[in-house]
Amino acid sequence: MISQFFVLSPRGDTIISRDYRGDVPRGTAEIFFRQVKFWKGGQEDAPPVFNIDGVNYLHVKVNGLLFVATTRANVSPALILELLQRIARIIKDYCGILSEDSMRKNFVLVYELLDEIIDMGYAQSTSTESLKAYVFNEPIQLDVQKLPNLGAASIFMNPGKRVPGTAVTKSVVSNDPSGKKREEVFVDIIERVSVTFNASGYIQNSEIDGTIQMKSYLSGTPEIRLALNEDLAIGKEFGGTGDLGMVLLDDCNFHESVRLDSFDVDRTLVLAPPDGEFPVMNYRMTQEFKPPFRVFPHVEEAGPFKAEVVVRVRGEFPSNSVANNVVVRIPLPKGTQRVSCEQEPGAVGQSTDFKEATKLVEWTVKKFPGNSEHVLRVKLTLAQERNANLKKETGPINMTFTIPMYNASRLQVRYLQILKKSKAYNPYRWVRYVTHANSYVTRL
Amino acid sequence: MNSEKKGELSELKASLRQFAGSRAPGSTEAKRELFKKVISYMTIGIDVSGLFTEMIMGSGATSDLVLKKMCYLYLCSYAASNSELALLTINFLQKDCQDEDPMIRGLALRSLCSLRVKNLVEYLLGPLKTAIRDSNPYVRTMAAMGILKLYYLAPASCNEGEFVPALKRLLMNDPDPQVVANAVCALQEIFDKEAESGSGPNVNGKDWLLSKEVIYTLLNRIRDFSEWAQCIILALAAEYVPQEPDEIFDIMNLLEDRLQHANSAVVLATTKVFLHLTMSMADVHQQVYERIKAPLLTLISTGSPELAYAVLSHLHLLVTRAPMLFAADYKHFYCRFSDPSYVKKLKLEMLTAVANEANTYDIVTELSEYAANVDVVIARESVRAVGQIALQSYDVNGIVDRLLQFLDMDTDYITAETLVLVKDLLRKYPEWAESCVAVIGGVSHTAVSEQPAKAALVWMLGEYGQDVPDAPYVLESIVENWAEEESETVRLEILTAVAKLFFKRALECHRLLGRVLKLGTEDGNQDVHDRALLYYRLLQQGADVAQKVINPEKRAVNEFAETQSSEAKDRIFDEFNTLSVVYRQPSFQFMAKEQPKAGASSEEDPATPTGVLQGGGDFAHQELLSGAEKEEVAAPPPTASNGAETYSAPNVLDIMSGPPANGNAASVSGDPFATSTGAPVADNAPSSSGGGAGGLDDLLGGFGGQSTSQPQPPPPAPALQLVPRPTLDAGTFQRKWGQLPVGQAVEDSFAPAALAKLTTPQALLRHMASNSIACMASGGNAPTFRFFFYAQNADASGFFLVELIVNTAKGTASTKVKAEQAHLVEPFVQMYRTALQSF
Structure with missing residues (x-):
């Protein structure tokens, strides 16, 4: 059970604050923020759960905002953290987007929601659907064009959790300017890939964590059938690594609303989608897959005080896809004094940045088409004449990227069927794929 | 509050008044804006209680729901x-409770119950009674x-009003699941509260909640x-005790698909049910571990980092109980x-935790990569992890x-961590001294600045100085900086190291020793001064005598002391899926600080080492807490006045068994490192805890001749010793029980806290087992439980059989004891009762 709930801005301002039980004194928001900000002298991220003077603080960070609960009881931490995450999502469903600005504009609406979501510290209704009946404030939507969404707050975002490119910024309760609600449903297959290449270029460890996320604006929750690859195998039922070409998931879990009656037969999920955004299915795959990028680093001495680091990156995904915002981070030896970066001739949309304090070169390629290659030469001036550890001190190279309309696991939605209410009923259906780098590391 | 804000508030007040009675068109919108302003001030912590009258006047009669809700929020x-x-609000709240619209009825009732004003309780009872029977489920939730809120406000009125039976009815019969759920929450809290305080009509209410009928x-x-x-x-189901084995499988089949849920809280709650139900069925229990593995790993990979943390904490607990289980999945834990x-x-x-023969190479290779990480904190932890695995x-x-x-x-913080680890390794594997020492000799002491690392380096120079050609000169240059050395731990280390090296390389060291002893005796720190003086006097007795004390033969440390007792670990397992798992402490340790009233207590518990508790990770810190301090925390917190005495007592005891962390008392020892890594447990008694206990002991008995330090005689042995894990098969038990006469029958009573724990008999069984009293069988229905225990005399001469009947309603425990050796009944019963009472 929760005693207090509050939402803090990245600077620690209280945006929302609600007391449910009155057994924890006021002022906890300040105590909490001080702890989080100066955890171990600001060196580390504060853990999501801690106890100060008998008060337990649990929090999650979403889009830079801190969602916090306090309690004196020995609660289930997973329960409270899931609930906090859910509250964030409901607010997003109602406000269209989740940001400090939209929360401030809609704070009365948020209080209204909180009244129904929690009573006496216990979770009550958390379905966007059923909450509609009890909420009367109209959401005030921010102008999407002028969104400062990716401004200051975005650096606090959890990498890879929410996808600005695929997020729909429309409230589930508001109407179109035309006065008519647009019937549509979005299905996003979002995959986060983690790959570690060892110094000889072999894949040492790899995993895909995926989510099939649905966002429904359909009225009357019609039944939806979502068919996945027929050759999809789960867990050890097929033993070993599975046949070639087969998609083999290690494990998966499903949203409450999903019925699995025919899943074992034809890999079809049946559900009546609740309003708003929710994960239909989460899955995890360690089967071998083709990594979308390969990095070829090379380090050599180029004179008594000089060295050169050459990094070649090859996109190994189909040429009809384009990766966005590819960032390659190259840690350089600690004796590095000066750096000059040499891009390939005719490079467009590339930039480099040397971070003096951490001796890190950050190389950004805005658009990176599949089946192509880019090279960066970094010339270093070293403090010492000879450095035996040159190679050891360089790297590991880390990459982040987003590739829309591509997924590494080859998990596909074969079809998305909406049970028709009438002949004229033909809602819009969107199926989108996107792959993100979660942890994409190349060692030297 | 500055004057500007004050001005704004009085302006708000005036505007609110202006619109109070107004029903003009547009006044609702204007009021909404004003109310919004009030709520926004409230949010940022400005006291707007001065507007109370205006807020009520402004909204009392309104039919605008948005306005009404804002007013309710303000009221609460x-x-x-x-x-x-x-009191002014009661009228319209009560009226709203009778509104046609069920939503307004619900809202008004929720607000009415949330006012938290004691003297308004009488106005609450009527609407609550009506609402329980309301036709609309929203109102019933x-x-x-509301009943729970009433209970906190006025428990007596709650109990008089027959509200608890009403809740029970809702729980069993209401068609709406959320009404049922709220009834469960309310009853559970009321029952727990009364069981805890040991008074009230529902002290044993929990038994009803845990009955087969309710659970099913x-x-x-x-x-x-x-x-x-x-x-x-x-x-709740995790606390349920099935009456027959079939039930266990029924429940597990029923809940199996809950493990596929995307919500980690549901999966963990289900896991707890499975684990607790199968406690007594070892092979099924093992299958449960296998079954929950994949879902938990999925939650870690696909959830947010916060949830990954919560789930990982639970996995860590499971791994410590079944290390083999995840040994093949080690790659999932790569950072x-x-x-x-x-x-x-x-x-x-x-x-x-998962490292074993098969995967150690891979894991250590991976960890070595992290050591080169830019993130200093993780790099350090990685080095420590490598040492831990070693x-x-x-x-x-x-x-x-x-x-x-x-x-x-050549990175100073890595070097520092490594030195400390190599030192620990050498204490356990002295055979590696040669290869390590060769490398250690090459470490430039000027590059080592961190105190523990410096202490480690100095210790190794003293201990293995015979193999490091430069050792005397390195020590000499460290001694040069004596005055700048701020840490007394390091200065103590230097003293001991030089003295030890003197015994090995007297010629090169005797001048250095003289110098160090002089510096030491002139040192401002009492411990350093005392140790220098002690060495000096010992040396006056002759080098032989001194060597036996300062540099005795050491035995390798077999196992470093566990930082946590297995009992504490079992308690944490009992509290699976709670904060205890994240904090790695049984709940009584962090819940004890509860203050009923805000800001009431300023007296800090002197024994509590830190006000901030966090989960996971900080093993460096934990390691430094010695057994002594740990036990302090576990003991009931002493009051501020006698804190000093209670604090010193375990310390004194501890010197005998293992030196405390702060090194004060044991600082005279020849192996001062016993002081910094927790108490070492040696393989056998005489040299246990390095030179620490022995050395001190010896000194207490006069500096005299006899060399080998004798351990402190153990506390007077009890007349009766029991086999720690007795074995007896059921048939023999039955036969013996039939043959033997009742040796003694005793009546005990259980404290309410102990009774509360009895909801799972496993807790009692484990507790008794930790006192060498094993369980043969247990069963029964609430409120009567029956247990059969047995124990065996340590010399294997005979068994003791016990029948225990507990009545949880009365809080009584009736025991019959039968013994094969009649003369030992008395001491056994004494032990048994002590064990029972400490539950």
Whole structure:
């Protein structure tokens, strides 16, 4: 059970604050923020759960905002953290987007929601659907064009959790300017890939964590059938690594609303989608897959005080896809004094940045088409004449990227069927794929 | 509050008044804006309680729901501090409770119950009674919670009003799942509260909640409930004690698909049910571990980092109970670049915990990569993890090489961590001294600035100085900086190291020793001064005598002391899926500080080492807490006045068994490192805890001749010793029980707290087992439980058989004891009762 709930801005301002039980004194928001900000002298991220003077603080960070609960009881931490995450999502469903600005504009609406979501510290209704009946404030939507969404707050975002490119910024309760609600449903297959290449270029460890996320604006929750690859195998039922070409998931879990009656037969999920955004299915795959990028680093001495680091990156995904915002981070030896970066001739949309304090070169390629290659030469001036550890001190190279309309696991939605209410009923259906780098590391 | 704000507030007040009675068109919008302003001030912590009258006047009669809700929100926040004025609101709240619209009825009832004003309780009872029978489920959900709110406000009125039976009816019969869920929450809290305080009409209410009838009613419709309500019901089911084995399988089949849920709270709650139900069925229990593995790993990979942390904490607990289980899955615990540091730290601990023969090479290779990480915190933790794995005895050979390579990295914090680890390793594996010492000799002491690392280096120079050609000169240059050395630990270390080296290389060291003793005796620190003086006097007795005390033969430390007792670990396991798992402490340790009233207590508990508790990770800190301090925390917190005495007592005892962490008392020992890594447990008694106990002991008996330090005689042995894990088969038990006469029958009573724990008999069984009294069988229905225990005399001469009947309603425990050796009944009963009373 929760005693207090509050939402803090990245600077620690209280945006929302609600007391449910009155057994924890006021002022906890300040105590909490001080702890989080100066955890171990600001060196580390504060853990999501801690106890100060008998008060337990649990929090999650979403889009830079801190969602916090306090309690004196020995609660289930997973329960409270899931609930906090859910509250964030409901607010997003109602406000269209989740940001400090939209929360401030809609704070009365948020209080209204909180009244129904929690009573006496216990979770009550958390379905966007059923909450509609009890909420009367109209959401005030921010102008999407002028969104400062990716401004200051975005650096606090959890990498890879929410996808600005695929997020729909429309409230589930508001109407179109035309006065008519647009019937549509979005299905996003979002995959986060983690790959570690060892110094000889072999894949040492790899995993895909995926989510099939649905966002429904359909009225009357019609039944939806979502068919996945027929050759999809789960867990050890097929033993070993599975046949070639087969998609083999290690494990998966499903949203409450999903019925699995025919899943074992034809890999079809049946559900009546609740309003708003929710994960239909989460899955995890360690089967071998083709990594979308390969990095070829090379380090050599180029004179008594000089060295050169050459990094070649090859996109190994189909040429009809384009990766966005590819960032390659190259840690350089600690004796590095000066750096000059040499891009390939005719490079467009590339930039480099040397971070003096951490001796890190950050190389950004805005658009990176599949089946192509880019090279960066970094010339270093070293403090010492000879450095035996040159190679050891360089790297590991880390990459982040987003590739829309591509997924590494080859998990596909074969079809998305909406049970028709009438002949004229033909809602819009969107199926989108996107792959993100979660942890994409190349060692030297 | 500055004057500007004050001005704004009085302006607000005036505007609110202006619109108070107005029904003109547009006045609702204007009021909404004003109310919004008030709520926004409230949010940022400005006291707007001064507007109480205006807020009520402005909204009392309104039919605008948005306005009404804002007013209710305001009321619930300020009624308690305006109890006089709160009376004004009763009228319209009561009226709203009778509104046609069920939503308004519900809202009004919720607000009415949330005012938290004691003297308004009488106005609450009527609407609550009506609401329980309301035709609309929304109102009934509010009513169920309302009863709980009433209970906190006025327990007596709650109990008089027959509200508890009403809640029970709702729980069993209401068609709406959320009403049922709220009834469960309310009853559980009321019952727990009364069981805890040991008074009230529902002291044993929990028994009803845990009865087969209730549990089955709830579980049979588990899918109807919201995921949150499912968690609460599953938590209740985890405490349920099935009467026959078939039930266990029925429940598990029923809940199997809950493990596929996307909500980690549901999965963990289900896991707890499975684990607790199968406690007494070892092979099924093992299958449960296998079954929950994949879902838990999925939650870690696909959830947010915060949830990954919560789930990982639970995995860590499971791994310590079944290390083999995840040994093949070690790659899942490799750190990801994007993991926040709290997740990375937990993963490092997981890697340490799952390391075994087969995977150590891979894991250590991976950890070595992290050591080169830009993130200093993780790099340090990684080095420590490598050392920890080495101490677990897998592939020591390869790891020592790896550790020594860390020194080549020439990074000061890595060097520092490595030195401390090499020192620990040498204490356990002295056979590696040669290869380590060769490398250590090459470490430039000027590059080592951290205190523990410096102390470690100095210790190694003293201990293995015979093999390091430069040792005397290195020590000499360290002694040069005596005045600048701020840490007395390091200065103590220098003293001992020079003295030890003197015994090995007297010619090169005797001048240095003289100098150090002089510096030491002139030192401002009492400990340093005392030790220098002690060495000086010992040396006056002759080098032989001194050597036996200062540099005795040491035995390798076999196992470093566990930081946590197995009992504490079992308690944490009992509290699976709670904060205890994240904090790695049984709940009584962090819940004890509860203050009923805000800001009441300023007296800090003197024994509590730190006010901030965090989960996971901080093993460096934990390691430094010695057994002595740990026990302090576990003991009931002493009051401020006698804190000093209670604090010193265990310390004194502890010197005998193992030196305390702060090194004060044991600082005279020849092996001062016993002081910094927790108490070492040696393989046999005489040299236990290095030179610490022995050395001190010896000195206490006069500095005299006899060399080998005798351990302190153990406390007077009890007349009766029991076999720690007795074995007896059921048939023999039955036969003996039939043959023997009753040796003694005793009546005891249980404290309410102990009774509460008895909801799971396993807790009692484990407790008794830790007192060498094993359980043969147990059973019964609430309120009567029956247990059969047995124990065996340590000389294997005979068994003791016990029948215990507990009545949880009366809090009584009736015991019959039968013994094969009649003369030992008396001492056994004494032991048994002590064990029972300490439950």
